[in-house]
Amino acid sequence: MKSLVLLLCLAQLWGCQSAPQGTGLGFRELSCDDPETEQVALMAVDYLNKHLLQGFKQALNQIDKVKVWSRRPYGEVYELEVDTLETTCHALDPTPLTNCSVRQLTEHAVEGDCDFHILKHEGQFTVLHTQCHSTPDSVEDVRKFCPNCPLLARFNDTNVVRTVNTALAAFNEQNNGTYFKLVEISRAQNVPLPVSTLAEFVIAATDCTAKQVTDPAKCNLLAEKQYGFCKATLMHNLGGEEVSVACKLFQTQPQPANANPASPSPIGDQVVLAAPPAGPPASVVVGPVAVPVQLPDHRTHHDLRHAFSPVASVESASGEAKAGQPSAAGAAGIVPPMCPGRVRYFKI
Ligand SMILES: *[C@@H]1O[C@H](CO)[C@@H](O)[C@H](O)[C@H]1NC(C)=O
Ligand SMILES: *[C@@H]1O[C@H](CO)[C@@H](O)[C@H](O)[C@H]1NC(C)=O
Ligand SMILES: *[C@@H]1O[C@H](CO)[C@@H](O)[C@H](O)[C@H]1NC(C)=O
Numbered sequence: 125m126k127s128l129v130l131l132l133c134l135a136q137l138w139g140c141q142s143a144p145q146g147t148g149l150g151f152r153e154l155s156c157d158d159p160e161t162e163q164v165a166l167m168a169v170d171y172l173n174k175h176l177l178q179g180f181k182q183a184l185n186q187i188d189k190v191k192v193w194s195r196r197p198y199g200e201v202y203e204l205e206v207d208t209l210e211t212t213c214h215a216l217d218p219t220p221l222t223n224c225s226v227r228q229l230t231e232h233a234v235e236g237d238c239d240f241h242i243l244k245h246e247g248q249f250t251v252l253h254t255q256c257h258s259t260p261d262s263v264e265d266v267r268k269f270c271p272n273c274p275l276l277a278r279f280n281d282t283n284v285v286r287t288v289n290t291a292l293a294a295f296n297e298q299n300n301g302t303y304f305k306l307v308e309i310s311r312a313q314n315v316p317l318p319v320s321t322l323a324e325f326v327i328a329a330t331d332c333t334a335k336q337v338t339d340p341a342k343c344n345l346l347a348e349k350q351y352g353f354c355k356a357t358l359m360h361n362l363g364g365e366e367v368s369v370a371c372k373l374f375q376t377q378p379q380p381a382n383a384n385p386a387s388p389s390p391i392g393d394q395v396v397l398a399a400p401p402a403g404p405p406a407s408v409v410v411g412p413v414a415v416p417v418q419l420p421d422h423r424t425h426h427d428l429r430h431a432f433s434p435v436a437s438v439e440s441a442s443g444e445a446k447a448g449q450p451s452a453a454g455a456a457g458i459v460p461p462m463c464p465g466r467v468r469y470f471k472i
Contacts, residue, residue, distance in 0.1 A: 156187040156465030168240040176215035179426030182208035187465040199245030208236035214353045232276045235472040256428035274313035276424035283321040284312040291356030291369035296334045303332040319360045327352045348376045
């Protein structure tokens with residue numbers, strides 16, 4: 125029976141931890157700006173970035189909450205809530221996060237909000253549960269401090285689609301070799317002055333050559349994925365349109381054995397990016413990577429709710445079971461720690 129109780133406790137981690145006081149279980153208070161908290165938060169954000177399938181790498185902006193629970197039979201669990209900001213580096217970009225700049229308010233910033241449960245045992249960190257979502261700054265807020273700043277446009281906006289199509293065609297024309305096809309529209313804005321459209325998108329090399337392509341749908345992504353990230357501007361001049369495009373090709377990525385091959389995907393269709401096989405930091409144990417949910421393409425950004433493929437569902441289920449329970453244990457008489465912590469960039 126004892127082992128059964130232990131198993132139940134493992135399955136309902138948080139329920140067990142809210143056991144009556146005097147059992148030696150409970151939580152430890154930490155300040156949000158404590159170096160220990162920051163270390164775990166940075167690791168959590170790193171984990172997030174390594175499991176992003178779409179959109180942009182995230183930078184830690186603020187730690188909102190932290191609690192550290194002792195866990196049976198061993199270890200401690202950090203329960204963290206953090207705010208992140210979108211950077212200019214795409215999720216597939218191998219550039220280290222420290223070299224990625226945070227997207228400014230004037231570019232219509234996007235904020236991420238994540239909950240993490242991270243187990244620490246003998247110096248090893250294991251992510252048990254993660255849940256994130258992200259939201260762009262509100263239009264009113266952007267308008268308030270910057271009336272002329274371009275807002276995020278929908279991915280299926282006519283100008284955006286035309287910009288991406290024209291830019292990709294121009295890129296393929298300049299590039300006498302491999303035909304690249306669209307994988308994802310990542311971000312787009314219609315600029316009022318000069319009248320133009322900005323688009324950032326992901327492309328991937330196919331088995332077609334650019335010169336021969338008749339039907340792009342028949343071109344398949346290579347097994348050794350080669351992705352690229354493009355920034356394009358379409359100027360809407362009186363005399364016509366003028367496109368400029370710059371693409372950065374990333375190193376090839378071998379196809380992970382269990383990943384779904386990214387399917388042919390004309391603009392406007394749903395696109396699922398195969399999980400980048402980037403390894404986790406040595407200290408993090410990673411669960412299986414799931415394919416993100418497909419959504420209508422009238423979005424203006426890739427919500428972390430779907431773009432981020434978190435860990436095993438068993439573990440996240442135990443996370444859900446804890447709702448409301450921990451606060452009952454040991455909270456009385458403890459001075460609240462300094463939370464939320466400092467803002468690293470700006471507040472949305
Ligand atoms: C990142 O930035 C550092 C310092 O500025 C620089 O030395 C390094 O080459 C950069 N790395 C990349 C991949 O850009
Ligand atoms: C592509 O081919 C054209 C004509 O053959 C040539 O002028 C151009 O320089 C080539 N571009 C590249 C990037 O090789
Ligand atoms: C974008 O998609 C939404 C939802 O599918 C649709 O209602 C809207 O008309 C589309 N916009 C354009 C410009 O195609």
